[in-house]
Amino acid sequence: MNSRRVLWSALGAVALVAVIGGAWIFSLPPASSAAAPPAITQDERDATVAALKPPKRQRPLIAIIGINDATETTDYLMPYGILKRADVADVVTLATKPGPVTLFPTLKVEPQATTAEFDAQHSDGADYVIVPAMSRDDDPDALQWIRSQSAKGAIVIGVCAGAKVVGDAGLLHDRQATTHWYSVKELRGKHPTMRYVRDRRLVVDKGVATTTGITASMPMSLTLIEAIAGPDKARAVGREIGLAEWDARHESDAFKFTRPFALTAIRNTAAVWAHEQLGIELKGGVDEVSLALVTDAWSRTYRSRAVTFASTADAQHSRGGLRILPDQVAADWPTARLLPANENVKPAEALDHALAGIAARYGTDTADFVAMQLEYPKHPTP
Known part of the structure; x- marks a missing residue:
């Protein structure tokens, strides 16, 4: 019954x-329209890689931040897995508080440190901070920490709707950016000085990078490897994970x-x-x-x-x-x-x-x- x-x-x-x-x-x-994405010029590709060069260390330190309650699964784990495989940087997963990170829509992981523990060990901050989508865009602990890392010279990378968190941290003002197709309108409404860029999976502007949907963290990670260790290393990792070709091209109208x-x-x-x-x-x-x-x-x-x-x-x-x-x-x-x-x-x-x-x-x-x-x-x- x-x-x-x-x-x-x-x-x-x-x-x-x-x-x-x-x-x-x-x-x-x-239905959505599908067409061949516009090509990326070599000059644009070179500029993107140059903008992601390590700002501090020869072997960079990369921190992936999450909040303990519902951080997006693939945004959090995919950059970690690809960058650890490449072994060109020290990569650490963080949470704002002690205890496991419940990922959304599935999985639960133990972060390797809290943001407070990270700060105690690395007072000069990370080289890169990767920001996944989170269950709330305005978590005060996450926003304060992201702002502090940016002030210390870290390149901040908002993955997918993590761009909304980066925006709430005040880092999208007068910058070009992108995000998940579903969040574009909201992001532009909240941050009117942000300049949305279509047809790109990855956009970098003045020390802040943003990406389109959840799966964009794969080409983003490979581009970051190229910036750190060169194109041969990036291609080798790409072949190893099964992505022989990639760049920032995207067809926004398809989504x-x-x-x-x-x-x-x-x-x-x-x-x-x-x-x-x-x-x-x-x-x-x-x-x-x-x-x-x-x-x-x-x-x-x-x-x-x-x-x-x-x-x-x-x-x-x-x-x-x-x-x-x-x-x-x-x-x-x-x-x-x-x-x-x-x-x-x-x-x-x-x-x-x-x-x-x-x-x-x-x-x-x-x-x-x-x-x-x-x-x-x-x-x-x-």
């Missing part, structure tokens, strides 16, 4: 949306709130009887990039949530030494709801495989819906 009530409540909600919001839904564009996007969100949310929890085994040595991309994607379908499981509650050390806490203690997981570990897939290819799996399980509309949230131009599965 209870499940039937939930079902009818969901259907009633959908009917209400259809009646009240029908005109709004059909006012949305039927927007469309009718299929809205209808997929409504349909998948309403299908409460078909919602499921999918498990991925958490093992020592897991690649942070692959784990982040796979769990993030599967947790954005509005049909499923990805959780990690392990035989004990102990944290598992990732490939780069980060301690990741399992969501559940379990010896195994039902095969029908078990996500592949992607152990033999290069990290940059893990998302394509996840999207192909989502399309097979829930349909192409849902895979497109997830890719739109991640601001990711889909590619054929290798």
Whole structure:
């Protein structure tokens, strides 16, 4: 009886949306346009790399800050995993307070230090501060620390909607910037002196860098490696993770709130009887990039949530030494709801495989819906 009530409540909600919001839904564009992104000139590429050169140390110190309550999964883990793999800088994950960082929409990690501990060890500050999207843009501890690091000469990098946090820290005034497609209007409204740049995955201006959607932290990290250690090192890491070519090019018009996007969100949310929890085994040595991309994607379908499981509650050390806490203690997981570990897939290819799996399980509309949230131009599965 209870499940039937939930079902009818969901259907009633959908009917209400259809009646009240029908005109709004059909006012949305039927689909996003897709065209070849404009090319990036060599001069622009060189200028971007030059603007990201290490400001202090020969071997830079990179700090990735999060708040303990809901910092975006891929924004936090992907730069860490790629930069640690490159081994061209010292990379540390931080939280504003003691204790684990709960990532959104999935995973929980133990940061390597608090911001206060970092300051005690590095009074001259970091070379780079990477700012993910957070559950709130105005966390006072995060904003104060970001401002203080900028004042000490750090290059501040806002990943995706982390640009909103950077903006609230007062660092977007009279600067060019970009952000996730969904946050552009809000960011421009709050920071009218900011100059929004279209069709770029990465924008750097006067010691502040910003990126577009969640997946942009991959080309951003490789560009940062190039700035630190040169193009050969960046290309070598790119090949290792499965991204042989990259630059700042982007097609902004391909990402927007469309009718299929809205209808997929409504349909998948309403299908409460078909919602499921999918498990991925958490093992020592897991690649942070692959784990982040796979769990993030599967947790954005509005049909499923990805959780990690392990035989004990102990944290598992990732490939780069980060301690990741399992969501559940379990010896195994039902095969029908078990996500592949992607152990033999290069990290940059893990998302394509996840999207192909989502399309097979829930349909192409849902895979497109997830890719739109991640601001990711889909590619054929290798």
